[in-house]
Amino acid sequence: MINKKLFFAFCLSMIMAMGLLSFKLIKNDNSVKSHETVSAGLTLPEGFQAAIIADDLGSARHLVATPQGDIYIHLARAKNGKGILVFHVDGDKATLKSSFADFGGTGIAIKNGYLYASNSREVYRYKLDDKNEVINPDKPERIVKGLIDRRTHAPKAITLDNDGNLYVNIGAYTNICSEYDPNKTGCPILDSAGGIWQFKADKPDQTYKDGIRYAAGLRNVVGLAWNQQDNQLFVMQHGRDQLHNLFPNLYTVHQSTELPAECMFALKEGDNAGYPYVYYDWIQHKNMLGPEYGGDGKKLADPKYINPVAAYPGHYAPDGLLFYTGNQFPQKYKNGAFIAFHGSWNRAPEPQAGYCVVFQPFKDGKPDGNWEVFADGFAGTEEQKASGHAVHRPCGLAQGPDGSLYVTDDNKGTIYKITYKKQ
Amino acid sequence: MNIKLTGIFLASFILLFNALYAQNNKQPIRQTTTGTSIARGKVVYTNVCLPCHMADAGGVQNMNPPLIKTTYVLGNKTTLIKIVLRGFNEDVEINGQTYSNTMGAHDDLTDRQIADVLTYVRHSFGNKASTIKATEVAKVRAIYKK
Numbered sequence: 349m350i351n352k353k354l355f356f357a358f359c360l361s362m363i364m365a366m367g368l369l370s371f372k373l374i375k376n377d378n379s380v381k382s383h384e385t386v387s388a389g390l391t392l393p394e395g396f397q398a399a400i401i402a403d404d405l406g407s408a409r410h411l412v413a414t415p416q417g418d419i420y421i422h423l424a425r426a427k428n429g430k431g432i433l434v435f436h437v438d439g440d441k442a443t444l445k446s447s448f449a450d451f452g453g454t455g456i457a458i459k460n461g462y463l464y465a466s467n468s469r470e471v472y473r474y475k476l477d478d479k480n481e482v483i484n485p486d487k488p489e490r491i492v493k494g495l496i497d498r499r500t501h502a503p504k505a506i507t508l509d510n511d512g513n514l515y516v517n518i519g520a521y522t523n524i525c526s527e528y529d530p531n532k533t534g535c536p537i538l539d540s541a542g543g544i545w546q547f548k549a550d551k552p553d554q555t556y557k558d559g560i561r562y563a564a565g566l567r568n569v570v571g572l573a574w575n576q577q578d579n580q581l582f583v584m585q586h587g588r589d590q591l592h593n594l595f596p597n598l599y600t601v602h603q604s605t606e607l608p609a610e611c612m613f614a615l616k617e618g619d620n621a622g623y624p625y626v627y628y629d630w631i632q633h634k635n636m637l638g639p640e641y642g643g644d645g646k647k648l649a650d651p652k653y654i655n656p657v658a659a660y661p662g663h664y665a666p667d668g669l670l671f672y673t674g675n676q677f678p679q680k681y682k683n684g685a686f687i688a689f690h691g692s693w694n695r696a697p698e699p700q701a702g703y704c705v706v707f708q709p710f711k712d713g714k715p716d717g718n719w720e721v722f723a724d725g726f727a728g729t730e731e732q733k734a735s736g737h738a739v740h741r742p743c744g745l746a747q748g749p750d751g752s753l754y755v756t757d758d759n760k761g762t763i764y765k766i767t768y769k770k771q
Numbered sequence: 772m773n774i775k776l777t778g779i780f781l782a783s784f785i786l787l788f789n790a791l792y793a794q795n796n797k798q799p800i801r802q803t804t805t806g807t808s809i810a811r812g813k814v815v816y817t818n819v820c821l822p823c824h825m826a827d828a829g830g831v832q833n834m835n836p837p838l839i840k841t842t843y844v845l846g847n848k849t850t851l852i853k854i855v856l857r858g859f860n861e862d863v864e865i866n867g868q869t870y871s872n873t874m875g876a877h878d879d880l881t882d883r884q885i886a887d888v889l890t891y892v893r894h895s896f897g898n899k900a901s902t903i904k905a906t907e908v909a910k911v912r913a914i915y916k917k
Contacts, residue, residue: 407833424833499862500873522873527858593822693831696822736831759832 388764389740391724395678398723398766399440405433405761409454410505410668410744411754412463413437414480418445419746422465424503424758425452432456432465434482437748440765448485454570455506455516459549464514466504468497471516471547492516492547494555496540501568507581509574514549515581516559518542519568524588524640525624532641535624538564542623544572544583544615565621565653566613570690570743571669577683578713581615584666584687585656588627588638589694595639603645605698606631610664611656612685612708612715622653630659658715663692664702667743667758671710674751677768684710687719688742688755691727699734703727705742705755723766726757805890805902812891815884819877820892828896834872836865839896848903852911855885882908 384391388398407424414420419442421433430447455466462473463482472488491514495504501519508514520542522528525535535542539561546562547554562581571584592604599607608627613619625641626649628634635655637643660666668688672681684707691703705723709716727738740757747753753766817826823835830837838844843851843865858876862869877885882905893900 499860499869499871502871523875527873527875590822593819596818693825693834694822696825697817735827735829736825737829 386725389725389728390764390766392766393722395770396723396766396768398764400762401437401440401442401765402435402444402763403761405763407452407758408743408756408761408763409503409758410456411746411756411763412456412458413746413748413754414458415749416479417749418480419748419754419763420456420458420463420465421744421756421763422449422454422456423452423761424454426450431467435763437765442763446485448482449488454503457506457508459508462549464491464506464508464549466492466506466516468502468504469493469495471504471506471514473549490553491549491551492554492559495545496521501586503570505570505572507572507574508549509581510576510579512549514547515562515572515574516545516547517566517569517572517583518545520566520623523590524567524594524638526594526640529624529640542566542568544569544581546617560617562617563613563615563619563621565623565625567623570665570667571687571745573669573671573685575614575671575713576673577671577710580713582657582669582671582685583613583615584669585611585613585621585623586665587611587662588624589663591627591639598639598643598645601697604662605695606662608636608662609656609659610662610666610689612658612660612666612669612687613654614657614714615654619654620652621656622649625649626653628656628659630661633659658708658719660687660689660706660719661701663694665690665692668705668745668755670745670747670753672747672753674747676751677753680709681707683713684708685715686722686745686753688745690741690743690758691733691736691738693736696736700736700738701733703733703738703741705745705753723755723764803905805894808887808890808902809894811884812887812889813895815880815888816891819880820888823872823874828892830870831872833868834870835874836868836870838892838898840898841866844892844898845900848901848907849911851889852885852903852908853915855880855889856908856912857915878912882906882912 388400390398406427409422411421419435431449431452433447434445435442451467453467457464464473471492474482474488498521500521505517518541529535543564544562545559547559568586569583587608591599592601609630611628629636635649637647637649666687667690670686687706689702692700703726704721706719707722708719726740727733741759743758744756755764824838828838855877859874885908886903886905889903
């Protein structure tokens with residue numbers, strides 16, 4: 349015997365499911381743009397091509413390219429005792445030159461004749477010769493030590509400015525600080541985490557007391573870059589998780605899927621981006637008071653916290669940021685930002701998303717206009733993407749000497765080289 | 772994006788679940804068989820654990836571990852109950868992998884809910900292990916009461 353109410357509700361939801369499905373099919377049809385190319389498994393704008401220049405490297409995180417055509421790739425975990433791989437790239441071919449560094453990690457950068465690389469606690473640097481090759485791979489100089497590492501948001505992404513400073517992300521080792529701030533009197537971990545710290549680029553063995561907290565209230569930053577046009581630090585924050593799970597009365601499953609935004613901030617010394625007290629709602633375009641601190645999805649954040657300069661859908665996980673200064677790509681890309689989105693996990697039970705490289709147009713050193721998906725298809729099939737079991741996950745970005753764009757994948761360890769051919 | 776449609780879709784699903792729930796409520800509550808425990812545990816799993824451990828319990832690479840035939844899921848009941856009650860944040864390998872996310876405490880769940888969800892997990896996703904009773908959860912909760 350079937351209960352009538354149950355049967356009715358069942359039918360209704362079936363009809364709705366069918367409706368939704370057919371809409372989705374129509375939408376998918378529409379979204380196949382005529383001027384897109386598929387190359388090395390990636391979907392790119394017309395005129396662009398991708399090549400896989402290396403594969404199966406392990407967890408390839410950030411990378412950096414030299415004018416001589418080499419790339420240094422940092423692996424999350426050292427493989428056979430080597431955490432940094434050096435390839436020479438010639439066209440679409442990359443040849444392994446050497447490997448060194450007994451530590452894995454994410455951060456890697458070149459500045460003023462040194463290669464900088466970080467693990468979860470420290471930053472090292474290696475002197476480079478005039479060909480930008482590491483002179484003494486076994487004897488790096490330790491620049492920063494003793495940074496906090498509590499597994500969650502542990503990678504210390506790095507970048508450098510033009511005035512001899514090194515910037516290090518120190519992620520908050522928690523989702524939203526609730527376990528450390530049960531009485532909501534203020535998140536106590538922000539004195540040593542949840543921000544960007546500035547150190548001297550050339551002083552050995554600095555610790556917290558030698559650096560300054562350059563910007564506070566940033567949950568976790570993996571993609572960060574110095575913008576040469578307006579001489580400013582730009583960072584991509586990973587927004588908080590679990591709005592619905594923690595506050596089912598305030599946020600629906602769908603809201604929790606799309607919110608909060610993944611944010612791009614342009615930072616000045618002393619800025620506070622408001623974590624864990626605030627989050628940014630990219631649908632309402634407003635900075636909101638977080639529910640842990642009295643917010644209800646409508647109350648606004650204290651205006652003393654800075655607003656993002658651009659915002660992206662929830663949980664996309666921005667892991668790489670690069671300002672494009674090359675001449676190979678069409679003019680519109682010049683000085684704009686590429687963002688590598690690692691892809692979501694916190695959108696379940698709705699389909700996972702992200703897993704793409706986005707282009708954000710810039711004008712005069714500020715985001716200008718809508719972002720667009722530049723390279724997609726890393727995840728594999730729609731099913732692999734929706735389930736979160738993506739095949740490739742974009743992480744690091746670098747610009748080659750000829751203006752090509754390199755993208756790392758930290759799942760399979762694939763390195764892509766994206767080029768543009770004039771029509 | 773089809774927010775409106777999704778809304779209607781969700782609403783009708785809620786209707787469906789309500790109806791199901793009403794259906795469930797008709798059964799005498801004290802008769803906890805493994806079957807009813809598993810059914811209730813699935814609801815807890817979907818609401819509480821799924822966002823991290825995923826619908827197929829496959830977890831998220833480098834972030835959240837799977838709940839498929841791990842030593843914790845199949846192993847000692849006290850340890851397993853403690854993980855749910857007190858959360859889990861240790862630098863350990865789970866079937867050869869490490870996971871960077873932190874699992875919070877779920878002591879707001881009742882003894883029955885924890886027993887149900889663990890029974891569900893231990894009987895699903897290819898796992899085969901004994902049921903966990905609410906009284907067993909209560910005992911572990913008493914040990915770790917602050």
